[in-house]
Amino acid sequence: MRISSTLLGVATLVAAAEAQLRGFNYGAFFMNNAAKKQVDFEYEFNKAKNLPGTTGWTSARLYTMIQHGTTNTPITAIPAAIKTQTKLLLGLWASAGSANFNNEIVALKSAISTYGTAFTNLVVGISVGSEDLYRITPTGIANRAGPGVQPNNLINYIKQVRMAISGTGLSGKPVGHVDTWTAYVNASNNAVISNLDFVGVDAYPYFQTTMANSIGNANATFYDAYKQTVAAAKGKPVWVTETGWPVSGPKQNQAVANAANARIYWQDVACSLLAAKVNLFWYDLQEAQWGNPSPDFGIFGAGDLGTLSPRYSLGC
Template sequence: MRSLSGLVALAATFSSTLAAYQGFNYGSTFTSGAAKTQSDFEAEFKAAAGLVGAPAGGFTSARLYTMVQGGTASEPISAIPAAINTKTSLLLGMWASAGDAVFANELQALKATISKYGSNLGGLVAGISVGSEDLYRISPTGILNGENPGASPETIARYMKQVRDAISGTPLSGAPIGHVDTWTAWVNGSNQAVIDSCDWIGVDAYPYFQSTQSNAIENSKSLFEAAIGATKGAVNGKPVWVTETGFPVSGKTVGQAVPGLKNAQAYWNDVGCPMFGSVNVWWYTFQDAAPATPNPSFGVIGSQLTTTPLFDLSCKKVVIEPSSSSSLVVSSPSSQAGASSSGTTSSPAGNPTDVSGGSPGAGGGAGGGVPSSQLSLETSTVSSTASVPSGTGSGSGGSGSGSGITNTGSGTASSTPTNPTPVNQNGAGANSGSMGAAFAAMMAILVL
């Protein structure tokens, strides 16, 4: 048996290895469309960090969808000072599906953020996401469903270069830059320019929406891991981050997936717990029911801001199984591996959010958007350059399922869009939206 001092030393080493960002997605508006203020963000960040029973390290990171404060043209989003005051790390987001003029406002807000907050941001920025599901929106599925216009891979790559130029020589010069999209976008060879431009790959995945497959809760883990394998196999070894995933606590049944606290708990245990502390994860979501409850609703808390979750977040009863070739890989915050995948959609008039349920996003049309809760089912065929198993996905404003994509053929990805979020006047709106269990499992084995 190892000595206690030896175990402590090993524990310290393992803890350092497992350090990862752990947080939730946050939109810039409430379900009413009202823009969040600094005090709103601070209250949310504090509540999330203090969640009762949360895994080791807590949820101290926030993924944003836009740099622009709601109701303004290009003012920095008030989540920035809120994060500084609460020591919340940030995955910054820049909306990229509304054209060059709107992205110029996002870029201006980023520059203003750096100028105003400077070195205070140096240790808080996990990365910068240039766009969210823009490649999906230009796919046959997105076009067929009348989604936001999206952006071409060449446009996203150009925007990413603009961001690199903007942060060069600033306190954010070391921030890794990436893009968030569905797995069907990442395995599509025509999007290689974006993969090449990324420091990391962000994927949104929701087995709940994979209605063309057997998506009962007991199959969620295998669907999620298949999505991970598909994404990892297509991105040339780039770190893969889980930027959205979750299971609804209430709402309509999709395929064999039945929303409810019991199944949300099972998904958290089966999919979330093995990742927490070892993979960069931004769960969807902390609260999506303020003030109205969407259908489906993914929030781990209800309509009132609280530190008491709707189900047990502790992961104490979870057995962490050895990772397979398609599962998550332990790595450091600067190079996390392992993620999810999926086919998804966003909103036709703005940014998908929790106004009516579903996954978040930050979108906007040139003239702003109108809240909508219309749900529709769409199907499209996506060509691919990577061989992958049957998979699925989700993402901002929607999620989808797919039968897989092969290197010589195509796969069909069906996607259920949820709702758009109200966007600001400039079209850059956003939705309202550690040593973890793996270490504990390892320690239990060592002690035995």
């Protein structure tokens, strides 16, 4: 394994968790817009626990508390996590307006009352939003579609969540936010950071087309973003909530998507983060069960997870 010298140089800046979190990101629906059911989440969570060449992938990051296709019913990933004993980084979607966020709060409260400590004991953190500041902050890379959330509104959402979990089994769980490193280094978002218990950062050298972003530079590009996030985090723990390299897709500046490069990125970035005990949620276990996403970041391709082998080695 090649341990990043860049990471070793900044490791002392990072307060690593006592028990490192290793997980993947899990969407609420498939490419055909069909909602994932409890059995689907169970299937994915169990696959993650049995990856060849590695251990400890027992955590899951969610983007929403709401079951896809419903107004405010709790997502079925929760009973799946209880059954498989998968730790949860909860997510509340914040880029769809206040009415939708109120429904996220309803689903959160309902999950607490429905599942009790079987649920709350598995929660390792709560992320209020995902890349919402990125959508409204023109820093470095083109904004994605979506309304985003202004910093003051996001702070109000964070306060809503703290009120909602007060006096419940989730009281005291760390409340954070997930965004791109470009959003965190923008001083206009400093007030958001001040209201967080942890900072979740998403960083993809593949998409950083204004920089030297070949696979040969990807390790340095990632850790430059990571170090800048740590510097902007006001001493808060920094969790890597999304990163990865696609196995297929269009060339992005110097970045070429293929399995060989995805393996290099895993070895250089994932393995070094694991060695440094940084909480990590990789993107992605399986981009699509069927269909042809482009780019495709999945460790596994389309098809039945139970019959598939990884597209590249996961050993360190």
